[in-house]
Amino acid sequence: xxxxxxxxxxxxxxxxxxxxxxxxxxxxxxxxxxxxxxxxxxxxxxxxxxxxxxxxxxxxxxxxxxxxxxxxxxxxxxxxxxxxxxxxxxxxxxxxxxxxxxxxxxxxxxxxxxx
Amino acid sequence: xxxxxxxxxxxxxxxxxxxxxxxxxxxxxxxxxxxxxxxxxxxxxxxxxxxxxxxxxxxxxxxxxxxxxxxxxxxxxxxxxxxxxxxxxxxxxxxxxxxxxxxxxxxxx
Numbered sequence: 154x155x156x157x158x159x160x161x162x163x164x165x166x167x168x169x170x171x172x173x174x175x176x177x178x179x180x181x182x183x184x185x186x187x188x189x190x191x192x193x194x195x196x197x198x199x200x201x202x203x204x205x206x207x208x209x210x211x212x213x214x215x216x217x218x219x220x221x222x223x224x225x226x227x228x229x230x231x232x233x234x235x236x237x238x239x240x241x242x243x244x245x246x247x248x249x250x251x252x253x254x255x256x257x258x259x260x261x262x263x264x265x266x267x268x
Numbered sequence: 269x270x271x272x273x274x275x276x277x278x279x280x281x282x283x284x285x286x287x288x289x290x291x292x293x294x295x296x297x298x299x300x301x302x303x304x305x306x307x308x309x310x311x312x313x314x315x316x317x318x319x320x321x322x323x324x325x326x327x328x329x330x331x332x333x334x335x336x337x338x339x340x341x342x343x344x345x346x347x348x349x350x351x352x353x354x355x356x357x358x359x360x361x362x363x364x365x366x367x368x369x370x371x372x373x374x375x376x377x
Binding site: 157193194195196198243249257259260261 | 313
């Protein structure tokens with residue numbers, strides 16, 4: 154595997170289900186991100202793990218819970234979601250060094266539908 | 269608040285040139301990115317500008333004017349495979365990426 158991979162690619166779930174999205178990066182980067190992409194809206198940054206520390210995003214509902222066990226893996230745990238949470242969930246990674254910034258590399262996304 | 273504006277949709281003809289504009293108002297500036305995203309696929313990096321001027325990379329060029337809060341992406345010799353969404357994103361003073369909603373480019377034969 155190369156780049157950033159995400160599983161599953163498609164997920165349909167009911168509002169009472171619990172599921173997890175998985176992301177893995179094979180680029181040796183030290184930062185990973187979860188984004189939500191809705192039609193005709195800007196990418197919404199949900200969570201950032203940089204140097205394995207989580208940067209909080211207070212606007213994300215608690216029904217989304219991230220987990221980053223190591224610098225290569227990132228999970229997004231989902232529970233009691235709402236239909237408006239239906240969207241494309243993108244994972245990205247980048248190499249962060251003090252005072253500089255490198256481009257983010259994205260995975261193909263998980264298309265989530267909440268019924 | 270922070271804001272990135274770009275047109276929602278543009279149409280161009282195969283072989284022609286198209287310019288996609290992006291204007292921004294952000295708290296600080298540490299660079300501007302352009303990404304390409306084909307339908308159902310991941311965004312992929314196209315260019316990064318941090319200084320004023322034009323950066324050329326093959327058929328694609330990106331221009332930045334920091335004093336005007338303005339950038340454009342220029343695509344030359346358009347091909348059908350250039351049909352995609354083009355995302356503008358600005359790195360603010362906290363090194364957070366602020367994204368535009370994207371411009372959907374439709375290429376017609």
